Amino acid sequence: MDTVLAIVIVLATVLAMEGVAWSSHKYIMHGFGWGWHRDHHERHDRFFEKNDLYALVGAAMSISMFALGSPLIMGAQAWWPGTWIGLGVLFYGVIYTLVHDGLVHQRWFRYVPNRGYAKRLVQAHKLHHATQGKEGGVSFGFVFARDPAVLKQELKAQRERGIAVLREAVE
Template sequence: MSVIAAILIVIATIIAMEGVAWASHKYVMHGFGWAWHRDHHEPHDNVLERNDLFALVGAAMSIAMFALGSPWIMGEGAWPPAMWIGLGIMGYGVIYTLVHDGLVHQRYFRWVPRSGYARRLVQAHKLHHATVGREGGVSFGFVFARDPARLKAELKAQREAGIAVVRDSAGT
């Protein structure tokens, strides 16, 4: 496999993982996985959250792909692109950790962006946390953020339709 092909697979996987993360967040974390995700939406002083268990799920996906692409593990049955897909999943995990846990929730460093895309990410995720409970909500992605003004309008519409309970400080 060429270096260019490997790089393209890694980049495509990182981009695709945002879609996987969005769907997982909306339908798993805010669905049957709420027991793990709930503490992420509630105030606490713990260093770790039960929600952090989802990182182990992502790590398992990455490790599984590394294994499928490894001739040392799979022998002749190895599928080389899987190694690069595993690297892309891992890369997305690193980006997620820096952006979501680091920048947005400031678990690792303190920096409040005043402008630009970083500020938009923080605003979008704060609007995600504007709902009480798992019903309704906006901005389920982690790296690609929609316009906060549109997200506020969606939250307002959800509140008016009785779909979501929105905290008063959400600015809707």
């Protein structure tokens, strides 16, 4: 039973991390943390971006959970779910790195999907990058992608209301 519970905690954490990523992307990275995130939305020829510092934040979250769950560090005060939560955060980080940095931005490998969910994910994230600056925008998640047609309509409505400035017409 402990193994099943540990697996459930890891999987629940991976799913929950998409919510954490979405909200931190929308309200932190496109808010007061724009200084770190800005270069991710600008063309450049550097391998690393200031935006990569957010990976260190995720790593710190994972390491903190591992520490809270470790009897070697916490002794009798160890919180056993911490280890499994830390593992879930770590797995989400790996998924994020492969999907967002690897597939969408092609930092690690060159593959352009032409169908299925991978294509939808790439399209949704490209629509996220269709705006200039930190205002407005769509598709703040990293792993779950909404229908690109719906996202295009949301961008069009944002432009009409003066919320978002688009890089190019997305109609």
